[in-house]
Amino acid sequence: xxxxxxxxxxxxxxxxxxxxxxxxxxxxxxxxxxxxxxxxxxxxxxxxxxxxxxxxxxxxxxxxxxxxxxxxxxxxxxxxxxxxxxxxxxxxxxxxxxxxxxxxxxxxxxxxxxxxxxxxxxxxxxxxxxxxxxxxxxxxxxxxxxxxxxxxxxxxxxxxxxxxxxxxxxxxxxxxxxxxxxxxxxxxxxxxxxxxxxxxxxxxxxxxxxxxxxxxxxxxxxxxxxxxxxxxxxxxxxxxxxxxxxxxxxxxxxxxxxxxxxxxxxxxxxxxxxxxxxxxxxxxxxxxxxxxxxxxxxxxxxxxxxxxxxxxxxxxxxxxxxxxxxxxxxxxxxxxxxxxxxxxxxxxxxxxxxxxxxxxxxxxxxxxxxxxxxxxxxxxxxxxxxxxxxxxxxxxxxxxxxxxxxxxxxxxxxxxxxxxxxxxxxxxxxxxxxxxxxxxxxxxxxxxxxxxxxxxxxxxxxxxxx
Amino acid sequence: xxxxxxxxxxxxxxxxxxxxxxxxxxxxxxxxxxxxxxxxxxxxxxxxxxxxxxxxxxxxxxxxxxxxxxxxxxxxxxxxxxxxxxxxxxxxxxxxxxxxxxxxxxxxxxxxxxxxxxxxxxxxxxxxxxxxxxxxxxxxxxxxxxxxxxxxxxxxxxxxxxxxxxxxxxxxxxxxxxxxxxxxxxxxxxxxxxxxxxxxxxxxxxxxxxxxxxxxxxxxxxxxxxxxxxxxxxxxxxxxxxx
Ligand SMILES: [Zn+2]
Numbered sequence: 001x002x003x004x005x006x007x008x009x010x011x012x013x014x015x016x017x018x019x020x021x022x023x024x025x026x027x028x029x030x031x032x033x034x035x036x037x038x039x040x041x042x043x044x045x046x047x048x049x050x051x052x053x054x055x056x057x058x059x060x061x062x063x064x065x066x067x068x069x070x071x072x073x074x075x076x077x078x079x080x081x082x083x084x085x086x087x088x089x090x091x092x093x094x095x096x097x098x099x100x101x102x103x104x105x106x107x108x109x110x111x112x113x114x115x116x117x118x119x120x121x122x123x124x125x126x127x128x129x130x131x132x133x134x135x136x137x138x139x140x141x142x143x144x145x146x147x148x149x150x151x152x153x154x155x156x157x158x159x160x161x162x163x164x165x166x167x168x169x170x171x172x173x174x175x176x177x178x179x180x181x182x183x184x185x186x187x188x189x190x191x192x193x194x195x196x197x198x199x200x201x202x203x204x205x206x207x208x209x210x211x212x213x214x215x216x217x218x219x220x221x222x223x224x225x226x227x228x229x230x231x232x233x234x235x236x237x238x239x240x241x242x243x244x245x246x247x248x249x250x251x252x253x254x255x256x257x258x259x260x261x262x263x264x265x266x267x268x269x270x271x272x273x274x275x276x277x278x279x280x281x282x283x284x285x286x287x288x289x290x291x292x293x294x295x296x297x298x299x300x301x302x303x304x305x306x307x308x309x310x311x312x313x314x315x316x317x318x319x320x321x322x323x324x325x326x327x328x329x330x331x332x333x334x335x336x337x338x339x340x341x342x343x344x345x346x347x348x349x350x351x352x353x354x355x356x357x358x359x360x361x362x363x364x365x366x367x368x369x370x371x372x373x374x375x376x377x378x379x380x381x382x383x384x385x386x387x388x389x390x391x392x393x394x395x396x397x398x399x400x401x402x403x404x405x406x407x408x409x410x411x412x413x414x415x416x417x418x419x420x421x422x423x424x425x426x427x428x429x430x431x432x433x434x435x436x437x438x439x440x441x442x443x444x445x446x447x448x449x450x451x452x453x454x455x456x457x458x459x460x461x462x463x464x465x466x
Numbered sequence: 467x468x469x470x471x472x473x474x475x476x477x478x479x480x481x482x483x484x485x486x487x488x489x490x491x492x493x494x495x496x497x498x499x500x501x502x503x504x505x506x507x508x509x510x511x512x513x514x515x516x517x518x519x520x521x522x523x524x525x526x527x528x529x530x531x532x533x534x535x536x537x538x539x540x541x542x543x544x545x546x547x548x549x550x551x552x553x554x555x556x557x558x559x560x561x562x563x564x565x566x567x568x569x570x571x572x573x574x575x576x577x578x579x580x581x582x583x584x585x586x587x588x589x590x591x592x593x594x595x596x597x598x599x600x601x602x603x604x605x606x607x608x609x610x611x612x613x614x615x616x617x618x619x620x621x622x623x624x625x626x627x628x629x630x631x632x633x634x635x636x637x638x639x640x641x642x643x644x645x646x647x648x649x650x651x652x653x654x655x656x657x658x659x660x661x662x663x664x665x666x667x668x669x670x671x672x673x674x675x676x677x678x679x680x681x682x683x684x685x686x687x688x689x690x691x692x693x694x695x696x697x698x699x700x701x702x703x704x705x706x707x708x709x
Pocket of ligand 1: 212213214215216217234235236237238239
């Protein structure tokens with residue numbers, strides 16, 4: 001057995017090396033190769049952990065939550081391994097273990113923290129037994145249409161039911177997620193955000209589910225945070241937003257830093273996140289909740305979360321001369337709306353870059369941009385200098401802006417990313433904000449990185465002091 | 467004043483199709499044509515005589531069933547209004563619903579509203595991809611582009627004309643080369659994208675029909691359509707050699 005595993009690991013590592021020579025990113029390839037050589041590779045590697053396995057699944061926020069969580073566990077002195085951004089199918093999860101394994105198939109870790117694609121979740125949990133599963137939210141992605149979301153929720157629910165001795169960490173504000181506590185019968189810890197005062201957000205037109213997951217009646221809402229997230233209850237049955245065990249409330253956003261208050265069993269403290277975006281508060285709360293389940297003390301959790309810095313395209317920060325630049329990956333209307341809200345929450349005037357590609361990984365149908373509330377931009381015209389539209393469907397995003405009421409004099413179409421990015425950096429605005437769909441993200445980041453300075457953790461920490 | 471009615475926006479709001487309503491409204495506003503929007507949800511009353519442009523989209527199966535049940539209650543009044551020349555745009559699931567029936571793979575016939583004479587059969591595979599069509603508006607040939615994603619194959623009977631001919635893509639059923647349907651002032655299509663924003667000539671045609679029906683001046687002032695044209699042309703170039 002050992003021999004097979006060892007061959008699988010060696011094969012995986014070799015393939016990774018070769019693909020790096022060939023210039024590829026190769027983050028899942030070692031997993032593909034290892035599984036082909038020895039199908040039990042993942043099962044055998046993943047059982048070597050000393051303490052436990054945590055999985056993060058859901059539509060948005062998997063990568064951020066998982067990275068925050070890893071920082072929290074590391075801060076408590078444990079060795080944690082986690083998968084690379086986007087490598088969240090079963091091959092990517094396998095690749096993660098292969099990467100940390102010795103050639104004899106031994107892998108040393110206390111915890112593994114794994115982001116797992118919703119559709120791959122059943123497959124992964126057949127081979128890896130999680131102790132904690134975080135479910136962030138369920139939104140419709142541009143890739144799945146016509147009832148696919150219902151199917152996704154069902155698939156996750158059914159495979160959760162099969163698990164034994166697992167604790168769920170669930171978003172209380174999302175009815176599609178919160179129902180998993182009751183419907184799976186597992187022990188659940190809920191996190192959520194209290195009602196907010198006076199924050200302007202894009203009007204949420206895209207609500208996934210206004211129907212009770214238990215009885216099908218329409219849900220009543222006291223308030224919405226965004227999309228279907230809020231305080232809901234069903235009039236026909238007893239389904240309602242569970243009281244969060246970990247509840248956050250928004251206090252303050254300064255440049256690049258988010259300060260929130262978080263309360264847990266009657267104890268309240270403040271939480272500093274080096275990122276912006278309301279949705280990131282949810283990710284921070286989920287990481288906080290897992291930290292508490294693992295008995296990590298409050299100060300250590302706070303320290304850990306402070307160490308987090310956003311990954312590629314997750315409000316990644318650059319500086320061009322003196323100008324702050326933000327890079328934001330957008331995949332679906334909910335994420336885009338939240339990105340727009342973040343853009344508008346930044347001080348001063350802005351130039352905006354919007355790249356829209358329609359390759360398979362972006363979704364070939366770009367209709368979803370019409371479900372984004374770009375109309376909010378027309379109301380804030382005075383602080384928005386120019387929009388540079390780029391990518392394989394640059395004209396479509398320009399068209400969307402035009403019909404949202406943005407004056408065409410402010411809209412430019414520059415198809416090539418290599419021409420568009422320098423142009424937007426040279427704009428009049430005090431800040432530049434980049435929106436990009438998936439396949440335009442890597443090239444955009446590379447071009448931006450060659451022109452502007454990437455802001456590291458240190459620089460972010462500094463700016464939060466000032 | 468033109469009145470636009472968006473049917474079930476709460477239910478059928480996830481496929482970008484509300485862009486059709488946005489396009490109609492904006493192209494009226496840019497020309498100073500007074501226009502208002504009514505959003506009709508389940509259980510609401512609909513006064514068809516006060517509507518100039520009706521938009522009906524599609525949704526997932528569950529949403530589609532709810533919509534069909536509610537719209538069924540208004541069936542006769544809607545049929546009457548259509549007979550009187552109401553301007554309607556109906557996309558995908560809404561298109562299917564206006565027809566006679568939808569036949570599932572196991573042969574079950576789910577009745578439609580039966581206002582237009584077409585029917586739909588479930589196909590073995592979904593028809594998905596970019597589409598280019600050519601249609602005729604006011605005697606002019608116009609090319610339109612969009613994105614289709616449907617499991618049903620629609621077949622038109624004698625009284626119903628297609629909206630256009632397929633230049634690239636599947637269209638109604640992937641076989642007869644037709645896309646969409648046209649009957650009186652009703653326009654049906656499988657094209658998302660959404661259809662109206664970058665196919666502005668169709669949008670303007672619908673606005674003109676609505677104005678004409680109210681006895682209002684139907685000549686439209688010109689708008690700079692360069693963004694619309696470049697979006698459309700880019701897709702045409704990709705789909706058709708030599709376009
Ligand atoms: Zn209920």
